[in-house]
Amino acid sequence: MAILALDQGTSATKALIVGDDGQVIASASAPLEISHSQVGASTAKAEDMWQSIITAAKAAIDSDGFKKSKQKISAVGLANQGESILAWDKKTGTALSEVIIWQDSRSSEYCTKRQDKSDLVLSKSGLAIDPYFVAPKILWLKEFLPNLSSQAVITTTDTWLISRLTGAYVTDRATASRTLLFDLHTKDWSQELANIWQLDIANLPTLINNNQIIGEINHPDLLFLKNIPLAAAIVDQPAALLAEECFTQGSAKCTFGTGAFLLVNIGDKPKISKNGLATSLAWQINLKSTVSSAYYLDGQVFTAATAIAWLVDNQFITNANQIDSLPDADSVITAPGFAGYGAPLWKPNAKAAIAGLGLHHTKSHIARSVVNGIAAQVADLLTAITQDGVSVSTLKVDGGLTQSNTLMQMVADLAQIDVELYPHPDATAIGVANLATLAINPTLTLADLKPASKGAKNFSPKWSTDQANNYLKQWRKLQLVTSDLT
Template sequence: MLEPLYLALDQGGQSTRAVLFDPSGTAVARARVAVGQACPDALNTEQDAEELVGSLQTAIARVTQTVGAEGGMRIAAAGLATQRSSTVCWDTRTGTALSPVLSWQDRRAAALMPAYGDHAPLITQRTGLRLSPHYGAPKMRWCLDNLPAVKAAFKAGHLAMGPLGSFLVFRSVVPRALVVDPANAARTLLWAHERQDWDPELLGVFQIPWETLPSCAPTCHPFGAIPAGGAFVPLTILTGDQAAALYCEGTPRTDTIYINIGTGAFLQRPLERQPVDQGRLLWSAAARGGGEDRDVLEGTVNGAGAALAWGSEALAYPDLARDCDRLLTDGDPRPLFLNAVGGLGSPYWRPDASSRFEGDGTRAAKAAALIESIVFLIQENIEALCAIAGPCAALVVTGGLAMSDGLCQMLANVSGIVVRRPAESEATARGLAFLAAGHPRDWPAGTGRVFQPMGDEPLRERRARWRALMPALIDG
C-alpha cells in the first residue's frame, strides 16, 4: 500500500507555496507562485485578493502535476496557513473581494486608535494582544467607513469580513464555508481567549457587526474539500503562518523559543498556562482541537526582512539580503542602527518611532549595522520571554533570514543560547503537514545546523551602546 501524502499550503506576503510531504516529514514535491504587494505610502500595504486566490489554485495544480495522477490520489489531507493579521472583505453571494487584502503590515487605521484608547486594558485582558492598527478589527472598521462597495454589501446583507485565511477557504473549498480558526481569529482583537469565540463587548468597541464575521472553529476541523489533481482533498487544518511554523519539528517544547524570521521576526514560547503578568509581550492562541490546545507567549519584531528591504532602497544596496553573511564579516567600523522599520513592536510598542543611524560608516558598514539591529531586537524579546517563562535551552530559527549563517551565529553569540536551524526551510509548510498528519509521535525533527554560542565582546559592547540609545528613539 502506498504511503499517504499531506498537502501544505502557505500563502505569504511574497509568494504562495504548496508542498507535499510524506509521513516521514520529507518534502516530495514543491511549487511556488510569486505574488505582488503594493505599498503606496508609509501606512498602506496591500495585496490583490483575486491574485492570491489564483496563486493558490496555480500552486496546487503545479505541485500535484509534479507527482502525477497516482500521487494526487495519495493526498490524505491538506492544511492552509496565512499571515494572521491580513484582512479582507468579500461578497457572500459571489465570493468576490470587495477590498484589497490589507496586509498585517498595513497601518491605515492608525488614525482610529485614539478613539479606542480607553478600551486598551479590556482588549489586552480578553485577547492577550495590544491595541494596534496592525490587527483586524481596526482594518475592518476602516473598510466599513471608507469603501463604498463594503458599505453597500453590508446594507444589502451579504458582507463578510475577516482574516485572509477565511476568504481563501470560502473561495477554495467544496461545499463553500464561512469559517475561521483560533490563530487567525485572535488577530482581529475580537476573539476572546475564555470564550474561544467572538466577544460581544469587543464587537461593540469596534462596532463590527457579528453577522459579517466567519463562524469560529478549531484549528483541526473538517473545513471542506479542495480540488487537487483531479481529486478532492479534505482541508483539515486552517491556521496562521507563525502558529504552523511552531510545529516544524513536531510537538513544540516549553523549554524552547521558536523564532520565524521573514518580513517580520516572530518569537514564540509555548507555555502550559497564561502567565499572571505577560509584561509587554503577547499571549496568543496557537492551536485548538485535534487532541491539544496550545498557547504561546509571543514577541514581535516588525523590522526584519522589511528592514532589509528598507535598507536596500535607502542605501542603494539591491543585494543586501543576499549579501548578509559577507557584510557581517566586513571589517569596516560600524555605526549603530536604531531599527523602527514598520514601527517598534515588542517590548517597546511604538508604531510611530522613526529609524536612524547613530554614527557614520561606509555603505557596507551601514548595511551590516542594519542586519545587526535585527538580532538586537530579537534579543530584547528573548530576554523578555525568559524573564516571564524562565531560562530556555535552545532557539529554533526558521524563515528566509534564518538561512544566513552569520545572522544565526550572531544570535547565538549575543544570547548565549544554542541556536538550531532545521533542515527544512519551509517551516510553516512542514508544521502544517505535521498537523494534517494528526500529530504523529514519530515525526522526525530532521538534521539541520547547530550554532554554539561563542565569545564576542565587541558584539556585546555594540549591543550595550545600542540599548542605551533606544530610550531616545522610543521617547521621540
C-alpha cells in the same frame, strides 16, 4: 497518502507535498506583490493572492517529484498570514477590496482613541491595541468603504480563501486569537471586545479547531483538487511552532521571513505578559477522545527580509547572499524600524535610524549594522520573555534569512543563547501538513508525527555577556530615541 500544504504568506504562496514518511516530495512557490506607501499602507491585490494559491498548488502537483512518488493527495491544509484582511461578498466570494496586509498601519488613529481600554483588552485577548492586529483594520476598512452591501463581510484572508475552496464560512481559533475580538479564556468570540470596535460578533465566521475537516474542495479553478478534503487551517507562526516540535513550556522558535516572529510555548493556560509581549492560542486540536490546546507568548520584528530588501533596492548590497561577506559594522548601529515596532514597544509609527557614522564608513558598514539591528530586536524579545518568567535555553529558527550564518551568529551572540537551525526552509507548511495528517488519522498523536528531515546546524554565543549587554544598551538608546518619530 500525501498531504498538500498551502502556506499563503506575505510575499508568496508556498505549496509543499508531504509524503507518508513525513518527507517533502515536492514544493513550489508563487510570488505575491505587496505595495507600500508613505502613509503606512501595505496592500496586495486579492485576486493575485488567489492566483498564487492556484499557481503554487498546480506546480507542486505537476512536479516530477510528485509524479514519481506515485502517491495521491489525501488532504489539503492551509496556513494564512494571520492579521491580513479584506472585504468580500459572502454570497459570490468576490473580493470587494484590496488585501490589507498585517504591516499596514493606517488604523493607528483608531487604536490611539481606544488606549483607555488597553487593560481590559490585554486581560481578555492577550494583545495590545495596535494596528498590527485585525479589529482596527476592520473598522478602518468599514469606514473607508461605507457603501458595502448587506452581504459583504470583512474577515481575515483565511476565511475568504476557505470559502472559495469549500463554501464554508469559518476561521480557526489560532487565527481568531490574533483579532482583538477573541477571549483567550473562553476560546470564543467576545461581544464585549467587539463593542470596543463597534463590531457585531454575529457577523464573524464560525470557529473551528485546527485539525478539523472543513469540507471538500470544489472550485472550478482547482479541478485537480476536486473533492479532496480541506483538513487543517492555522495561522502561519504557530504552524511553524508545531512543526519545530515546540510542544513543551519554554520551547521557542523564531521564523525569519518578511518579518521575524518569535514564539514561545507557555503551556495549556494563557499567561498575560507584563512586558509588552502578545499572548495567543497556538492550537486547539482533536487528539483521540480529547482536545489539546497550547498558548504562546510572541513578539514581532516587522521588517526582517524587507529590511534586507531595502538594502538591495538602495544598492547597499547587490543581493541577500552578500550578507555573509559584509565586514564588521565598526561601531555603526541601526534601529531598523522601517515599518514601526511591535512588541515590546508597540510603536506603529516609528522610523528607522542609523547612528555612529564616520567619514571612513561605507555602505557595507551600514548594511551590516542593519543585519545586527534585526538580531538585536530578536534578542530584545527574548529578554522580555525572560522577564515574564519563561526560561528559554535554545532558540529554534526557520525561514529564508536563516541561510545567513552572520545573522544567525549575531542572534546567538546578542541573545546569549544557542540557536538551532530547523533543517527545512518551510516549517509553516510542514506544520499545517502535520495538522492535516492528524485530521485524517484520528488515532495519531503529536508524538506520532514524523520529522520533515534530519540534521540541523547550530550556533553558540561567541560574545561574552558583557559584550552583548553593552551593544544592546547602545542599540536600545537609539531605538527609544527614534521610536516616536513620525
